[in-house]
Amino acid sequence: MSAIFDALRRWPDVEAPDLVAVDAADRLILDESAERRASALPGDIVVINDSYGALTLGAAHAGASGIRTHIDAITGERALEANASRVDLSGHFRSVPLDAELVNGARIVLLRLPRTVDALRDIAGLIAAHADPSVVVFAGGRLKHMSVSMNAVLRENFGQLDISHARQKSRVLIARAPRDGRDPTPAAAHVDGLEVRAFGGAFAGARLDIGTRLLLENLPDAPVGGTPDDPLIDLACGTGIIGAWMATRYPGAHVHSCDQSSVAVASAHATMLANGIEDRVTVVRDDMLGARPSASASFIALNPPFHSAAAVTDLIAPRMFGDVARVLRPGGQLWCVWNSGLRYRPLLERAIGPTEQVARNAKFTVTVSTRR
Numbered sequence: 001m002s003a004i005f006d007a008l009r010r011w012p013d014v015e016a017p018d019l020v021a022v023d024a025a026d027r028l029i030l031d032e033s034a035e036r037r038a039s040a041l042p043g044d045i046v047v048i049n050d051s052y053g054a055l056t057l058g059a060a061h062a063g064a065s066g067i068r069t070h071i072d073a074i075t076g077e078r079a080l081e082a083n084a085s086r087v088d089l090s091g092h093f094r095s096v097p098l099d100a101e102l103v104n105g106a107r108i109v110l111l112r113l114p115r116t117v118d119a120l121r122d123i124a125g126l127i128a129a130h131a132d133p134s135v136v137v138f139a140g141g142r143l144k145h146m147s148v149s150m151n152a153v154l155r156e157n158f159g160q161l162d163i164s165h166a167r168q169k170s171r172v173l174i175a176r177a178p179r180d181g182r183d184p185t186p187a188a189a190h191v192d193g194l195e196v197r198a199f200g201g202a203f204a205g206a207r208l209d210i211g212t213r214l215l216l217e218n219l220p221d222a223p224v225g226g227t228p229d230d231p232l233i234d235l236a237c238g239t240g241i242i243g244a245w246m247a248t249r250y251p252g253a254h255v256h257s258c259d260q261s262s263v264a265v266a267s268a269h270a271t272m273l274a275n276g277i278e279d280r281v282t283v284v285r286d287d288m289l290g291a292r293p294s295a296s297a298s299f300i301a302l303n304p305p306f307h308s309a310a311a312v313t314d315l316i317a318p319r320m321f322g323d324v325a326r327v328l329r330p331g332g333q334l335w336c337v338w339n340s341g342l343r344y345r346p347l348l349e350r351a352i353g354p355t356e357q358v359a360r361n362a363k364f365t366v367t368v369s370t371r372r
């Protein structure tokens with residue numbers, strides 16, 4: 001097993017010596033599930049929220065086939081594909097959206113616990129609704145990312161919950177006897193005149209983050225762009241709250257909202273539908289602005305991420321600013337909000353061009369950077 005693990009990389013996600021593609025929680029989930037997997041038939045095994053393919057490829061390497069796998073982040077899904085071809089296991093799995101087809105009839109689920117309890121509630125409900133009654137769920141994570149409320153959420157949907165011994169600061173929750181399943185439905189809220197929808201795990205849930213609020217309060221009255229060929233871009237859109245705000249505040253404007261997370265994209269779709277603006281807003285799952293041509297955009301709004309899988313890292317925003325620089329046309333603008341402690345201004349100046357402070361409060365700074 002360690003030979004395939006040694007070959008796994010996080011690419012195209014950020015890579016650094018302290019960011020790993022396989023960790024102790026992945027190894028513990030595989031070890032705890034090994035006996036059950038030994039008698040699995042093709043199609044029995046489902047993997048949810050694998051980070052970069054360790055669980056899917058670990059199971060495939062041990063002989064599993066017909067694995068259905070779902071990774072929320074498109075970078076994780078692409079890393080899995082790249083890793084699979086590196087270790088010659090591409091034919092053993094297929095990527096499936098987080099819906100009934102993913103878990104239908106599953107008898108073994110390997111789950112990397114998501115960061116939030118709300119995301120776990122959606123996943124647990126879906127498994128309980130559609131998996132085989134004999135399903136066993138091996139849900140593991142690092143102790144620092146686990147809480148007892150995760151046990152409680154699993155108990156809502158499973159009659160039996162066993163907890164593994166901790167090993168290398170990781171633990172596995174083993175759930176059996178599914179009950180009371182339900183398909184995920186988004187949380188709904190009315191926020192400052194907008195309808196917001198959020199599936200479990202979307203940034204800020206069905207609320208307006210205080211940094212996002214500062215950005216919205218300071219966006220220009222009449223931005224350049226907003227045509228079908230040059231839409232206003234809502235990069236890293238989460239629930240789509242910035243895109244929905246722009247499409248309603250700038251009547252007739254076309255907006256392109258994108259995020260790498262499938263939960264975010266599903267939430268943003270639901271948000272646009274709830275506001276009746278789906279005809280002017282495209283929502284796309286994408287790594288940064290991968291689907292946008294170079295030198296094509298006049299206006300991008302961004303509240304940048306700081307997580308890569310479970311790790312908090314300062315490597316993501318610079319990577320994103322680089323792609324913004326590629327996609328902005330000369331004179332195009334990035335409107336960005338950031339935690340003032342992160343001191344992004346020199347980075348923005350270097351990657352994009354002259355950067356002015358537009359607003360600042362106790363915690364956040366809003367800047368506009370003009371592409372040189």
Ligand SMILES: C[S@@+](CC[C@H](N)C(=O)[O-])C[C@H]1O[C@@H](n2cnc3c(N)ncnc32)[C@H](O)[C@@H]1O
Binds near residue numbers: 242264289
């Ligand atoms: C701070 S949240 C902002 C969400 C939303 N714009 C708001 O203000 O409420 C950052 C978002 O970046 C997304 N993200 C992280 N890495 C990304 C990438 N490589 N490409 C696109 N989106 C990414 C996350 O999924 C998350 O939804």
